[in-house]
Amino acid sequence: MAAVARSETCQHVAMTKTSWIGGCRTKAMAVGATVLVVTGAVTACAAADSAGESSAACAAPSVTVEPVTVAPGDEVTVRGEAMMEGCADAIGMDEDGNVISKETVTPFAGLEVRLLAAGTERVLATVDADEHGAFEITVRIPQDSPAGGAEVAVDVTGAESAKVEVVG
Incomplete structure (x- = not known):
């Protein structure tokens, strides 16, 4: 999350979806990419079977x-x-x-x-x-x-x- 810089458009927590997408598109994509990388790493560490269980x-x-x-x-x-x-x-x-x-x-x-x-x-x-x-x-x-x-x-x-x- 450190990669997401604050700007006038993104400071407020109670923003609408439209203003978030319009005002913070680049920053939102950076956060999304970070989540994707973390999710991929977690998935690689514990392989889940069809019953939702994993084994290490x-x-x-x-x-x-x-x-x-x-x-x-x-x-x-x-x-x-x-x-x-x-x-x-x-x-x-x-x-x-x-x-x-x-x-x-x-x-x-x-x-x-x-x-x-x-x-x-x-x-x-x-x-x-x-x-x-x-x-x-x-x-x-x-x-x-x-x-x-x-x-x-x-x-x-x-x-x-x-x-x-x-x-x-």
Whole structure:
């Protein structure tokens, strides 16, 4: 709307259709073009099916770790995202025009946070995801962890793990 400049003809809110078209034709077209571009962008982001519902891709479950360079005995913060059954990516509109989810999602409970290093696997903790499918927990790297590349993972099919480097 910043592209629409004010003029004597367009200042008044209560204008007639004739004066709007006659006095502000160029400006009205600029606003219309902006609306068309925005509408096109929104349509491209969510493809609607014939029932008026749309679907988007859900994020894959993933784990991050801070810090990523650790020594045996160090504490690290492990965060998980998208740890839930279902993904609520099918949406629709209710009778009042509000966007609603057409799916039920259930956060995972009893997730095992594991350290995978040098062909071994150790459970560091068990955690439940919150109502948004997220968790954050502080765990300790075992004293007998071998030096080298390792991964922190959870027992969720398809979840992306986090790489860590164990030093010392």
